[in-house]
Amino acid sequence: MxxxxxxxxxxxxxxxxxxxxxxxxxxxxxxxxxxxxxxxxxxxxxxxxxxxxxxxxxxxxxxxxxxxxxxxxxxxxxxxxxxxxxxxxxxxxxxxxxxxxxxxxxxxxxxxxxxxxxxxxxxxxxxxxPCDIDGNEPDVVATPAQDAIPDNNHLVIYELPASWAKPKEIGTVEVDVGTFIDVLALFDLATVGDRFSDIPAIATEAILTDLGINALELLPAADAKPMGEWGYATAHYFAPDFDLGMASSLVKLVEKIHSQNIRLFSDVVMAFGHDPYTHIASKQFHLDPRDEPTNPDSYQSHTNQLRNGYGGQSWRYIQNTNTYDPQSGNPGNVHPAWAFHRAHLHRWMSDFGVGGYRLDSVNNIANYDFIRAYKEDAWALYRSRYNSSSDAKFLVIGEELSDPIDMISSGTLNALWNEPFQRRLRAAILGESTGGDDFGWTVRKMVNCTLDSDHPFTDGAQAINYITSHDTEGFRKERLFNFLDGNHVTDIERRAKLAFACFLTAVGIPMIFAGEEFCDQHDRPIAQKQVDPVNYARKTEDWRSRVFSYVSNLVRLRKECPALGDNITDFIHVDASRGGKIMAWKRGAPNHAPVVIVANFSDDETPGTEYFVENWPERDRSDWREVTQNRDVPREWVGREPLMHWEAKVYTYWK
Missing domain, CATH: 2.60.40.10 (Immunoglobulins)
Structure with a gap:
C-alpha cells in the first residue's frame, strides 16, 4: 500500500x-x-x-x-x-x-x-x-508465514523499556540504555549483548526465549531526545531511537523474534510530540490547550481536563486544511496531524514488520475519529501484508485507565489496558477486597473480566491484564517486590508465585513488565519511573530464578492450552469455613480439556493430609497433572491435594 x-x-x-x-x-x-x-x-x-x-x-x-x-x-x-x-x-x-x-x-x-x-x-x-549512520542500508523485515503468528487470545506480551541497570559497586548501580543488540541477546544465545554484555544473564542465556513469551512490546522505539529514559518524549517518529541503535539492528532483532513465532508490538505516543513540526507549521499540527479554552480539541476525552503535553506540544486533531494529501498524493481536505501519524504507521509496519500497536494515553489524544482511522489503517496494512482477513492475529490496544469500553464497542480500538485487574490482584494476594466488592467478587472479577459490570469486556482479547506496568508511580503500582515488601510480606517468593498463577490463567491477555518474571525491584526512587531501570543481573539469584522457572511453566500453558484461549470460567469451589479465602475455578469450554486452579489466599495451610475440592470435573481420569511443579497427579489424589498458605496449584490433563 x-x-x-x-x-x-x-x-x-x-x-x-x-x-x-x-x-x-x-x-x-x-x-x-x-x-x-x-x-x-x-x-x-x-x-x-x-x-x-x-x-x-x-x-x-x-x-x-x-x-x-x-x-x-x-x-x-x-x-x-x-x-x-x-x-x-x-x-x-x-x-x-x-x-x-x-x-x-x-x-x-x-x-x-x-x-x-x-x-x-x-x-x-x-x-x-535510507541508511544507518555507517551507510549500511537496512533490509525490510521479511513477512513471516501467517500460521506462525500467535493468535491474540493466546498472547503473552512482554513490555520492555529502554532503561536498564547493572551493578557497579556494592550498593550502587549503573543505568544505561539497553540497545537493540542487548534486546536481541535476550532471545539469541549466540548474541552476547552490547552495553550489557558483562551481565552473565544476558551474555550466556536467552532469557526471553526461556521465558517463552510470544509478543514483545518495545516501549517507544522511535527517536526521543532524552537519554536513559522510557522514550515517551518522541521527537522523530520515522527513525529508530538513536540511543537504541541502528535500523539494521532493529531489523535483525525482529527477524530473530519472528523466527521464534513472536510478534512485535510498537508503543506509539500521539497525544503530544517534540517533533520538527512544532517549529515548521506549529498551528497546523499542534496546539496549546491553555490558549484555546473554547476549542474542543483542547480537552481530554472522558474528563473535563485540559490535554497535557508533558513538556511537548499537544497534537492538533480537529484541523481541516486544503492542501497536498501525503497519502493519496492529490490535493484535498486533509487533517495534517492525521496524515503525519498515518505516514509513520506505514513506515514501521512496512519496514519493521510491526504485528500490533499499543497507543499511549488515548484519553489525551482525545479524538475517537482519528484513533479509529489509525486503527483501520493499521488493519488494512496488516491484511495487505498477509493477504488475510483473519481477525485473530493483529491487535490495536489503547491505554486509558478508566477503561472506557465504548472505545471497543464503537470499533475505535480492539483492546484496552485492564487497569482494575492490577488493583484486584494486588488486593487478593494480601487477602483483601477492593472496589466495593467482597473478597469473593474481587477474585471473580480478577479472574474473569467479563463479569465486571462497570467495565464489561465481552472477550478476553479485549483486555490487557498486568500485575505491573511501566507506570510504577502511585498507590499500589510499584514493582511487585516493592509492593509486597512495603506491605510487610515476608514470603515474597510464595506470594509472587500466587500472583502469577492467577495472572496467567485469567481471562484476558497477560502483559509482563520486564523484570517482574524474576521479581526485580526498584533501583531508583519509586516516584521516578522515568529513571527506574530493569536489572537483569538479579535473575541469577536463587529464589528469583525459582520464580522465573515457575512463571515460564505457566507462560507455556497460557500460550498453548486451548482452555485458556476462551472466556468460559466456572467457579467450582468456595470454602466458606475459611472465610471464602480458598477458591477453585475451572477455565475452558466444554469441548476443551479444562484447566483447574485451586488457590489459598490466606496464612493458613489446609489441615490434614488432603483437601477435598467439590465439583471437580472428570475426577476419575488418570492423566491429570499439576503444571507449576510439572508432575503427574495419581488418580486417588485428583481434587484432594492439600494446599500450603498463599499457594495456588494449576491442574489440567491437556497435553
Whole structure:
C-alpha cells in the first residue's frame, strides 16, 4: 500500500508545510558530510532553496539540481532551514526532516529542544536511500508465514523499556540504555549483548526465549531526545531511537523474534510530540490547550481536563486544511496531524514488520475519529501484508485507565489496558477486597473480566491484564517486590508465585513488565519511573530464578492450552469455613480439556493430609497433572491435594 510522500522521498528531498504563511521565507536545504574527528564536525557542501512542486504546500529539491553534484554512494547529513512558527520563535531555525528515517546526534552533541539532529541519507544510483549512520542500508523485515503468528487470545506480551541497570559497586548501580543488540541477546544465545554484555544473564542465556513469551512490546522505539529514559518524549517518529541503535539492528532483532513465532508490538505516543513540526507549521499540527479554552480539541476525552503535553506540544486533531494529501498524493481536505501519524504507521509496519500497536494515553489524544482511522489503517496494512482477513492475529490496544469500553464497542480500538485487574490482584494476594466488592467478587472479577459490570469486556482479547506496568508511580503500582515488601510480606517468593498463577490463567491477555518474571525491584526512587531501570543481573539469584522457572511453566500453558484461549470460567469451589479465602475455578469450554486452579489466599495451610475440592470435573481420569511443579497427579489424589498458605496449584490433563 503506497504512501505518496514516502515514495516521493526516494527521488527528491521533500518538505510538507501545510498553509504556509504568505511571505514566509522559502525553506532551504542544508546538506553536507560528517567528519568523525574527534570532535565530529559538519562540512557543508550545499545550501539552497527548495522549490514548489506540482502539489500545494509541498516543497521539493531534485538531488540532480544540487551543485556541486552529489557523489554516488556517498552518505550525507542534512537539515531544512525554515522560519520558526513556534510560540517562542527566534526567527530562522534548522530543523530535522520530519520524515527522516535516521537521525544523528553526533554533530550537535546536545539534546536541547531547539538544537535538532541531522537527518542521514545515502545518494546511490540517482536515488536517495535510507541508511544507518555507517551507510549500511537496512533490509525490510521479511513477512513471516501467517500460521506462525500467535493468535491474540493466546498472547503473552512482554513490555520492555529502554532503561536498564547493572551493578557497579556494592550498593550502587549503573543505568544505561539497553540497545537493540542487548534486546536481541535476550532471545539469541549466540548474541552476547552490547552495553550489557558483562551481565552473565544476558551474555550466556536467552532469557526471553526461556521465558517463552510470544509478543514483545518495545516501549517507544522511535527517536526521543532524552537519554536513559522510557522514550515517551518522541521527537522523530520515522527513525529508530538513536540511543537504541541502528535500523539494521532493529531489523535483525525482529527477524530473530519472528523466527521464534513472536510478534512485535510498537508503543506509539500521539497525544503530544517534540517533533520538527512544532517549529515548521506549529498551528497546523499542534496546539496549546491553555490558549484555546473554547476549542474542543483542547480537552481530554472522558474528563473535563485540559490535554497535557508533558513538556511537548499537544497534537492538533480537529484541523481541516486544503492542501497536498501525503497519502493519496492529490490535493484535498486533509487533517495534517492525521496524515503525519498515518505516514509513520506505514513506515514501521512496512519496514519493521510491526504485528500490533499499543497507543499511549488515548484519553489525551482525545479524538475517537482519528484513533479509529489509525486503527483501520493499521488493519488494512496488516491484511495487505498477509493477504488475510483473519481477525485473530493483529491487535490495536489503547491505554486509558478508566477503561472506557465504548472505545471497543464503537470499533475505535480492539483492546484496552485492564487497569482494575492490577488493583484486584494486588488486593487478593494480601487477602483483601477492593472496589466495593467482597473478597469473593474481587477474585471473580480478577479472574474473569467479563463479569465486571462497570467495565464489561465481552472477550478476553479485549483486555490487557498486568500485575505491573511501566507506570510504577502511585498507590499500589510499584514493582511487585516493592509492593509486597512495603506491605510487610515476608514470603515474597510464595506470594509472587500466587500472583502469577492467577495472572496467567485469567481471562484476558497477560502483559509482563520486564523484570517482574524474576521479581526485580526498584533501583531508583519509586516516584521516578522515568529513571527506574530493569536489572537483569538479579535473575541469577536463587529464589528469583525459582520464580522465573515457575512463571515460564505457566507462560507455556497460557500460550498453548486451548482452555485458556476462551472466556468460559466456572467457579467450582468456595470454602466458606475459611472465610471464602480458598477458591477453585475451572477455565475452558466444554469441548476443551479444562484447566483447574485451586488457590489459598490466606496464612493458613489446609489441615490434614488432603483437601477435598467439590465439583471437580472428570475426577476419575488418570492423566491429570499439576503444571507449576510439572508432575503427574495419581488418580486417588485428583481434587484432594492439600494446599500450603498463599499457594495456588494449576491442574489440567491437556497435553
Amino acid at each position: 503506497a504512501f505518496d510522500i514516502l515514495e516521493r522521498r526516494r527521488e527528491k528531498f521533500v518538505l510538507w508545510i501545510p498553509a504556509q504563511s504568505a511571505g514566509a521565507k522559502y525553506p532551504q536545504l542544508i546538506l553536507g558530510t560528517l567528519d568523525l574527528g574527534p570532535p565530529a564536525t559538519f562540512n557543508k557542501v550545499f545550501q539552497g532553496q527548495l522549490v514548489t512542486s506540482n502539489q500545494p504546500d509541498l516543497w521539493e529539491l531534485d538531488p540532480h539540481d544540487i551543485d556541486p553534484p552529489l557523489e554516488d554512494g556517498k552518505i550525507y547529513h542534512y537539515w531544512f532551514e525554515i522560519e520558526d512558527t513556534s510560540a517562542d520563535s527566534l526567527g530562522i531555525i534548522q530543523v530535522t526532516d520530519p520524515i527522516a528515517y535516521t537521525v544523528d546526534y553526533r554533530i550537535t552533541q546536545t539534546r536541547e529542544e531547539r538544537v535538532q539532529p541531522g537527518a542521514v541519507i545515502r545518494f546511490r544510483n540517482d536515488k536517495l536511500w
